[in-house]
Amino acid sequence: MKIILHPKPKNLKNCVVALGTFDGVHLGHQKVISQAVKYAKQKKLTSIVMTFDPHPQHLIAPERGLRLLTTLKEREQLFRQLGVDGVVVIKFTEHTRRMSSAEFVGKYLVGRLGVRRVFVGYDYAFGEGRKGAIKDLKALGEQLGFTVTVVVAVKLGSLAVKSSLIREMVSTGNFTSAIKLLRHPYYITGKVVKGAGRGTKLGFPTANLKVDPKKLIPAHGVYAGKVLGRRCVVNIGARPTFGAGETLVEVHIPGFKGNLRGKTLQVELQSRLREEKQFADVEDLKKQIAIDVLSVLSV
Numbered sequence: 301m302k303i304i305l306h307p308k309p310k311n312l313k314n315c316v317v318a319l320g321t322f323d324g325v326h327l328g329h330q331k332v333i334s335q336a337v338k339y340a341k342q343k344k345l346t347s348i349v350m351t352f353d354p355h356p357q358h359l360i361a362p363e364r365g366l367r368l369l370t371t372l373k374e375r376e377q378l379f380r381q382l383g384v385d386g387v388v389v390i391k392f393t394e395h396t397r398r399m400s401s402a403e404f405v406g407k408y409l410v411g412r413l414g415v416r417r418v419f420v421g422y423d424y425a426f427g428e429g430r431k432g433a434i435k436d437l438k439a440l441g442e443q444l445g446f447t448v449t450v451v452v453a454v455k456l457g458s459l460a461v462k463s464s465l466i467r468e469m470v471s472t473g474n475f476t477s478a479i480k481l482l483r484h485p486y487y488i489t490g491k492v493v494k495g496a497g498r499g500t501k502l503g504f505p506t507a508n509l510k511v512d513p514k515k516l517i518p519a520h521g522v523y524a525g526k527v528l529g530r531r532c533v534v535n536i537g538a539r540p541t542f543g544a545g546e547t548l549v550e551v552h553i554p555g556f557k558g559n560l561r562g563k564t565l566q567v568e569l570q571s572r573l574r575e576e577k578q579f580a581d582v583e584d585l586k587k588q589i590a591i592d593v594l595s596v597l598s599v
Contacts, residue, residue: 303376303386303387303389304386304387304388304389312346312348312386312388312412312413312414313346313413313414314345314346314414314416315345315346315347315348315413315414315415315416316336316337316339316340316343316345316346316347316348316415316416316417316418316419317336317348317349317350317388317409317413317415317417317418317419318332318333318335318336318337318347318348318349318350318384318419318420319350319409319418319419319420319424319426320332320350320351320420320421320424321351321352321355321356322349322351322375322379323355323368323369323370323375323463324369324370324463324466324482325370325375325378325379325382325482325484326369326461326462326463326466326481326482326483327454327461327481327482327483328421328451328453328454328460328461328462329421330382330483331451331454332419332420332421332451333349333379333382333384333419334382334383335419335449335451336349336384336417336419336449337382337383337384339417339419339449340385343416345416345417346385346386347383347384347385347386348384348385348386348387348388348413349379349384349386349387349388350387350388350390350408350409350413351372351375351379351387351388351389351390352389352390352391352392352396353372353389353390353391353392354392354514355368355392355514356392356397358392358514359392359393359394359397360397366514367467367514367515367516367517368512368514368515368516369463369466369467369470369482369486369516370487371489371512371514371515372389373489374487374489374566377487378484381484388408388412388413390408397428398428399427399428400427400428400431400432401426401427401428401431401432401436401437401440402427402440403427404426404427404432405437405440405444406444409446410444410445410446415446416446416447417446417447417448417449418437418441418446418447418448418449419448419449419451420434420437420448420449420450420451421450421451421453422434422450422451422452422453422460423453423460424437424450434448434450456477456480456481461481465481466478466481466482467516469481470486470516470518470519471516471518471519472519473518473519473521473572473575475518475519475521475523475569475571475572476571476572479570479571485525485526485568485569485570486518486568486569487566487567487568487569488509488511488515488517488534488549488566488567488569489509489511489512489515489564489565489566489567490509490510490511490512490549490564490565490567491509491510491562491563491564491565492507492508492509492510492560492561492562492563492564492565493508493509493510493561494508494561495508495548495550498539499550499552502582502585502586502589503586504533504552504586504589504593505552506535506550506551506552507550507551507552507553507560507565508548508549508550508551509549509550509551509565509567511549517536517547517549518536518569518572519536519572520536520537520538520547520575520576521536521537521572521573521574521575521576522534522535522536522572522573522574522575522576522592523535523536523569523570523571523572523573524569524570524571524572524573524595524596524599525551525567525568525569525570525596526567526568526570527551527553527565527566527567527568528553528556528565530553530554530555530556531553531554531596531597531599532551532552532553532554532567532596533551533552533554533573533589533592533593533596534549534550534551534552534567534569535548535549535550535552535576536548536549536550536576537576538576549567551565551567552589552593554593554596554597573592573595573596574592
C-alpha cells in the first residue's frame, strides 16, 4: 500500500476512490472501503482511500474540542487491513476549507487521481461549508466522466453507526457497544514516559503513555488489551486511592522484563474490566490489581 501525501498531477490514474475522513474506520466506513476495494479488483483498477488531516472539525469548529477515535497512523493501519492499494492524505487547511465542490472534485479526484468511480457513505457532504451534496457529486461525475456509488448506513437497531455515536460510547464507558460498532480494538498509541513509580512499588510495574492530545481517551477504568503481542492490563484514570491527579494511561504487561522508556507502544484495548474506584488502602488495591491481571490472562 502506498501512503501518498498531496499527489502531484498525473501521479495516479484510473482510481476507485473511497472518500471520507473515516475517523474510527468503523463498520460503516469499512463497508464503503470494502465495496471500493472489491470493485477495483473486479475492474483491475487502483483502490484508493482519500482522507484528511487534520480532521476538518479541528479547523472548522475548534471550540468543539473534537477528540479522535483514530489518529492518522492508526487509520492508515486499518485501511491497510482492508486491502486498499493506497491512501491519499489531503492536508486540510483554510484553502481546502474554502474550495467549492467543483474545485475539490476537479483538483483532487479528476486532476490528481484520474478517478473512475467514487464510493461514499449515505450522509457524505463536501466543499465549502459542506454545501456539496451527493446529488452534486453525481452531477459532477456525469460532467467529468466518473460514477458514484452511495453506500447505505450500517445500523445498530434503529441507530446508524456513526463516529459521533462511538465517541459518546467510548467517553461514557459503554465500551462493549463501541467495540461492536468498530469491529476492531480501540487503539491507543503513545510514547513511554517516566511515571511516579507507584506501580513498581505495588509489584505491578507500568509503562506510562504520553498520548496525542487530540486522541479520545476512554472513560476512566481498567481495560484488558494487548501490546507487543502480549496480554496487558490498562488503567486509565487519576489514581484516586493516592489522591486525585491528572488522567494517565498506564499499561501493565504481566511477566514482562525490560525497559520500555522512550519507546512508542500501540495498545489494543479489547474490553473494559471495571470502573475506576478508590480503595480503602494500598493492600486492597493490590488484591484488586491481582484479580484484574488474572482476568486478562485467563481469557
